[in-house]
Amino acid sequence: MSEPTVYHIPVCPFCQRLEILLSLKGQRNQVRFRVIDVTQARPEFLLEKTRGSTALPILETADGRILKESLVILQYLEDLYPEPVVAQRDPYRRAVESLLVRMEAEFCNHGYAFVMNQDAGRRDAHRAGMLRQYARLDEFLMEHAPSGPFLFEAFGWAETVFTPLFMRFWFLEYYEDFQLPAELARVRAWRDACLSHPAAQQVSREQIVKLYYDYAKGAGNGALLPGRRQSSFSFKPDWPERPWPPRDKYGHSATDEELGL
Numbered sequence: 001m002s003e004p005t006v007y008h009i010p011v012c013p014f015c016q017r018l019e020i021l022l023s024l025k026g027q028r029n030q031v032r033f034r035v036i037d038v039t040q041a042r043p044e045f046l047l048e049k050t051r052g053s054t055a056l057p058i059l060e061t062a063d064g065r066i067l068k069e070s071l072v073i074l075q076y077l078e079d080l081y082p083e084p085v086v087a088q089r090d091p092y093r094r095a096v097e098s099l100l101v102r103m104e105a106e107f108c109n110h111g112y113a114f115v116m117n118q119d120a121g122r123r124d125a126h127r128a129g130m131l132r133q134y135a136r137l138d139e140f141l142m143e144h145a146p147s148g149p150f151l152f153e154a155f156g157w158a159e160t161v162f163t164p165l166f167m168r169f170w171f172l173e174y175y176e177d178f179q180l181p182a183e184l185a186r187v188r189a190w191r192d193a194c195l196s197h198p199a200a201q202q203v204s205r206e207q208i209v210k211l212y213y214d215y216a217k218g219a220g221n222g223a224l225l226p227g228r229r230q231s232s233f234s235f236k237p238d239w240p241e242r243p244w245p246p247r248d249k250y251g252h253s254a255t256d257e258e259l260g261l
C-alpha cells in the first residue's frame with residue numbers, strides 16, 4: 001500500500017471533514033477513499049483492522065496502521081501534508097480555533113437530536129435549543145472575528161470542522177422549517193461563507209435531504225424503519241433518481257415507493 005486509505009460513508013459529516021482538508025491542500029488524490037455501506041454490517045476485514053469498532057471514518061496509513069476519530073485524523077493529515085497550512089500556526093490563534101472547535105460536538109448533537117425527534121410536542125424545545133447553539137457560535141465570532149466572514153483571514157480549520165454540520169442541517173430547514181433569525185447575522189454570515197466554499201462541495205442539499213429522510217423519522221446510521229425494505233441511505237436507486245421526500249415528518253411515514261427506493 002503506497003498511500004493512506006480512508007474507509008468512509010460518502011454522506012457522513014465526519015468523513016467529509018477529511019475530504020475538505022485534503023481539497024484545501026490539493027492532496028485529495030493522494031489518499032484512497034473506500035466507500036463502506038452504512039446500511040450493511042461492517043465487513044470483517046474492516047472490523048479486524050479496527051479491533052471491532054464500527055464508527056467511520058477510519059484511516060489506514062500507508063504502512064498499515066489504523067487511526068479513528070475525524071478530528072484526530074484531520075490533525076494527522078495536517079501534519080502529513082503540512083503545506084499549505086490549514087490550522088493556525090500562531091499559538092494564540094490556534095488556541096482560539098481550538099476553543100471554537102470544542103463547540104462542535106454539542107452543536108452536532110443538538111442538530112441530530114432535533115431532526116430525529118418524533119414528538120411534535122417537543123419541536124419548540126428542540127428549536128430553542130438549536131437556536132441557543134447558533135447563538136453561542138454567534139457570540140464567539142462577535143468576540144474573536146466581528147467582521148468575518150471566517151474566523152481568520154480565510155476558510156480554515158474551524159470551517160473544515162463545522163461546514164459538514166452546516167450542510168447536514170439543511171435537513172432541519174427541510175423537515176423542521178428551521179431558519180436562523182436576523183439577529184444571528186454573524187453566525188449566519190459564517191455559515192453561508194462556509195456553505196459556498198469551493199473546497200466543501202462534496203455533497204448537495206438535495207442529496208442530504210433525500211438520504212437523511214430516515215433520520216427525520218428517528219432512524220439513524222442506516223437503521224431500517226418498520227414497514228420499509230430499504231434505508232434512505234441506500235446507494236441504489238441513486239438519490240438524483242428519487243423524488244423529494246415528504247416534509248411532513250410528524251404526520252406521515254413515507255413508503256419505499258414514495259421515496260423512490
Ligand SMILES: COc1ccc(C(=O)/C=[SH]/C[C@H](NC(=O)CC[C@H](N)C(=O)O)C(=O)NCC(=O)O)cc1OC
Nearest residue numbers: 012013014054055056057069070071108109112220221
Ligand atoms: C448525535 O447523533 C448523531 C450525530 C452524527 C451522526 C452521523 O452523521 C454518523 S456518521 C457515521 C458514524 N460515524 C461517527 O459517528 C463518527 C464520529 C466520530 N466522533 C468522528 O468524529 O469520527 C458511524 O460510523 N456510525 C456507525 C457506527 O458508529 O457504527 C449520527 C448520529 O446519530 C445516529
